[in-house]
Amino acid sequence: MIFVTGGAGFIGANFVLDWLAQSDESVLNYDKLTYAGNLNNLASLNNDARHVFVKGDINDSAHLCGxxxxxxxxxxxxxxxxxxxxxxxxxxxxFVTTNVNGTFGLLEAARTYWQSLEGEDKDNFRFLHISTDEVYGTLSADDAAFSETTAYAPNSPYSATKAASDHLVRAYHHTYGLPVLTTNCSNNYGPYHFPEKLIPLMITNARAGKDLPVYGDGLQVRDWLYVKDHCSAIRRVLEAGRLGETYNVGGWNEQTNLSVVHTLCELLDELQPKAHGSYKDQIKHITDRPGHDRRYAIDARKIERELGWKPQETFSTGLRKTLEWYLANDDWTKQVQSGEYLKWVALQYEDEEQA
Known part of the structure; x- marks a missing residue:
């Protein structure tokens, strides 16, 4: 059995679904079910004995140890x-509570358990930590992409707390010998993505006839990674990654935010055309957010060189698959667009002035 934390969220749920589609090895899925954790993501596993779901908080070390x-x-x-x-x-x-304190609690519980193991069970145990490229800070247009040796320079509370968690994981390997692996991925997109992030937000707003809010000039650059490619990378790192190592996982797909929105609008114009005009007519530039990093880019040559992994989807093929999934899953979208989510969207976007 493998133990997955956050397995009802976007990337976690995709990973669990892909894992059980390819393996008979069971999954213990531990998730707090906050606004972004959704058991409907895992509805296809309701009668699958290989999937064991436990609701819980990673800050609860006693529960984890048990x-x-x-x-x-x-x-x-x-x-x-x-x-x-x-x-x-x-x-x-x-973010401090979950990303820093929660990772610390999980590491402590894992260390207690791992130290109780013997022989091959102890040798073969792994702790794989999923992190982000945002820990590296921001790049200018001409800078080389982030590599595994790029110095950390986080610029938001989110990226700072993920950087802290990365350092804790590294420290538990070097101090206690805990057999850890870390992956730092670029921006994920795909099915089951909660619609506060750029791509699902644009899809849901466009179809509802709402504004498509783009921060500032929209020329911030991100590297886009289709979530199922990310899942295959994680499986490969778990299988063959060198202990204590970090592997950057990217899609080799740098796009500006504005280009992403334009491409989505063009796909929607093709797949679900409006009665009049284009979805691009709904684009609205809004005040940029504080400390908005200008560019992220991942150098994913190490994972290809050492483990033979590279992404299978281009941005074009992955984005089309993503949009087609959302068009076919209206019930899922309607279910998540309620309560706290709607309050968040109102707070974040509806009172913005045009930039």
Whole structure:
């Protein structure tokens, strides 16, 4: 069995679904079910005995320890995190609690369990920590892409707390010998993505006839990674990654935010055309957010060189698959667009003045 934290969220749920589609090895799925954790993401596993779901908080070390000793997992894949930069600016405390304190609690529980193991069980145990390229800070247009040796320079409360968690994971390897692996990924997109992030927000707003809010000039650059490619990279790192190492996972798809929105509008014009005009007519530039990093780019040559992994989707093919999924899953979108989410959107976007 493997132990997955945050397995009801966007990347975690995709990972669990892909894992069980390719393996008979069971998954213990531990998730707090905050606004971004959604059991509907895992509805297809409702009658699957290989999927064991437990609701819980990674800050609850006693609960975690009990689960480790009860289920005896061979590996932990740690997705659980607060991950939205805008939310971290408004309420940073939750990011410290989950991303720093929660990772510390999980490491302590994992260390206690791992130290109790013997022989091959101890040798084969792994703690795989899922992190972000945002820990490296920002790049100018001419800078080389982030590599695994790029110095950390986080610029938001979100990225600072993820950087802290990365350092804790590294320290537990060097101090206690805990067999850890870390991946730092670029911007993910794909099915089950909570619609506060750029791509799902644009899709849902466009179809609802609402403004498509673009921060500042929209020329911020991100490297886009299709979530199922990310899942395959994680499986490969878990299988063959060198202990204590970091692997950057990217899609080799640098795009400006404005280009992403334009491409989405063009796909929507093709797949679900409006009665009049283009979806591009709904684009609205709004005041840029504080400390907005200008460019992220991932150099993913190490994981290709050492582990033979590279992404399968181009941005064009991945974005089309993503949009087609949202068009076919209206019920999922309607279910998540309620309550706290709507309040958040109102706070974040509806009162913005045009930049």
């Amino acid at each position: 689960l480790f000793f009860e289920y005896q997992p061979r590996a932990i894949i740690h997705f659980a995190a607060e991950s939205h930069v805008d939310r971290s600016i408004v309420g940073p405390a939750a």
